[in-house]
Amino acid sequence: MNLVSIGISHRTAEVDVRERMWLSADETRQAMTTLKERWFAECMLVSTCNRTEVYGLGREGPVSHDDLKSFLIAFKNAGSAVGPGHFYESSGDAAVAHLFRVASGTDSQVIGDIQILNQVKEAFQLAREMNALGPVMNRLMQATLHVGKRTRTETSICEGAVSVSYAAVELASKIFADLSKKAALLIGAGETGELTMRHLVGKEIGRIYVANRTKEKAEALTRELGGTVVDYEKLNEALNLVDIVITSVSSPSYVVQPEHVHEVMRRRSNNPLFLIDIGVPRNIHPASRKIENVFLYDMDALRSIVDRNLERRMAELPRVDSIVQEETEEFFRWAAGLQAGPTIQEFRDSLEGIRRQEVEKNINRFKPEDRDLVELVTRRIVNKILHGPTEVLKQGDAQTDRDTAARILALRELFRLSSNGSEPHES
């Protein structure tokens, strides 16, 4: 197979190099137009903040990796910062396996990243809009999405929070059954605190309150996320309204003291209270942790959750690898069915089988002296039926000519020739 691939990612290049190679959707369209004109029968280009990769099926034999690298660098006018050394390259099954690994999230900077599968899906969709997907890349797309789906259902590579903000939200859903009936208060405007609140909103938290020394900042955030602004001076009253408190204030002393928490717990008849202290130095007095039904987590505790989850994801790598290997083999079994020669042979065998079966069943109806003639005539009919399709299929190369490939697939499907031509996986 003429499939080639080049790419640049966090594995080979620093962020300042990667961002030079990032392509917007418009740029992707332009680049693909040129790639198709110059080299590819089918191709796909994926570009995210962490990677830019090209996959293509050469129209006339394999395309040189170096040509592709030079083209991309020139296209982005990035020769001063980016060199061919920043790229990795692969061909054939290695290229397919690489794409599958990318889709599984194991090639991502944060292992088990969920975003990347959607980004790959969008890249394929864009390629389809550009009419750059033929039978092979179409099948490759289906197989890639299938790998993504399998890794998510069959392994736990995507499980467990791997950011401090998400770890906090995950903890919240281990304490509370239904976040939509709960309220959260964000104190301060630190980035991680805000991100935590955004995650909570994503989990459909019931009500949100924001308190900030600079009231405008709080107002800006509530305009975006909904919710109510609370006076920073009246913090202790606001504590009574909520089940989750996120603090992210830069303050030399504790913002929330244990006696505040005691008072709050008394008022909320000891219902569980979740305190997330993301401030450094800490905003909530650590003695609050000892109060019954109060769950206090600071930055260190959240980081330890993240580290533990990352370790667990790493342990899933071998299982993902075996899925990638299985699916790569499956893809190439399918691709083998695309060759014209074997397909014609199978088509011939199939028709010949039908002919022989019918002749044997009916031969006694003919006089003995006519039987050789029956054999001859039926053979001729089969050969004549075969002649046209054989000629057409032999003219093109299914690896580079998508019309030929489509005809082969149609022939396989219509005449039910072996399983290689079966429908791709549902995705």
Add this chain to the structure above:
Amino acid sequence: MPLVIAFTVILPILYAVLVLLYGLTFFGSSAAALRLQRPVLLFTLCLHAVSLAVRTAAFDHPPITNVYEIMTLLAAAIAVAYTYIEWRTGTRSTGFFILILALAFQTASSLFLRDVVKIPEYLHSLVLGFHVSAALLGYTAISLSAVYGFLYLMLYHEIKSTKFGLIYNRLPNLEMLEAMSHKAEIFGFISLTIAIIIGVVWLPRVFKEFSYLDPKLVGTLAIWVMYAAGLSAKRRLGWQGRKMMIISLVAFGFVFLSMTVVNLYLSGFHSFH
């Protein structure tokens, strides 16, 4: 009685399969086991019900005449109560901890069960069957409530101490465990109330030696009062979380004492052999 013997053999095996299925999902993450759980659970319940009916018909008395008959009833009651809770809360990750109790009771029952044909006349009574069943369901649900309370305290401890293990990964959230414990407690409380009402209204007519000072009656009433107090503390005083779970466990401790000490050493008219 080949049918009765067949049930005696099959039931522990079915409960073992159930425990295995729930265990596989809890300690591993077997999708196949997850799919099989509910069908096997329902099948086991049906078969257990049939087995109890067959036993009742074969010996012409409800299976409440000796401790091993009571044990198979208890296993069935645990499975029924668990099914109810699974159905109400939609959470299956606690099945392993509960059904292992049912397995233990059913196994003990199957190993030691002897067929008793001759029994006192009053043990043939269906009303007595209802009384015993209600009491069993009550004690069972209360045991389940205690198991959930125990799981709650373990999860509470893990979250509080930021040391996370299998309990944290697999169990549902604290609020849900609390709700399960609470629901089981209410179910148990209602069943116990029914058992007490049947007992107090009907038993004096049958047993000449019936006494309102019977240790078991007094013990059960004490437990009933304890749960009534706990439940109203939750409702009236809004007691929550850890405190309620500890109360639930302590009350269960008394239930356990009543079931063992009272049954073995202090029984009045409640003992039949």
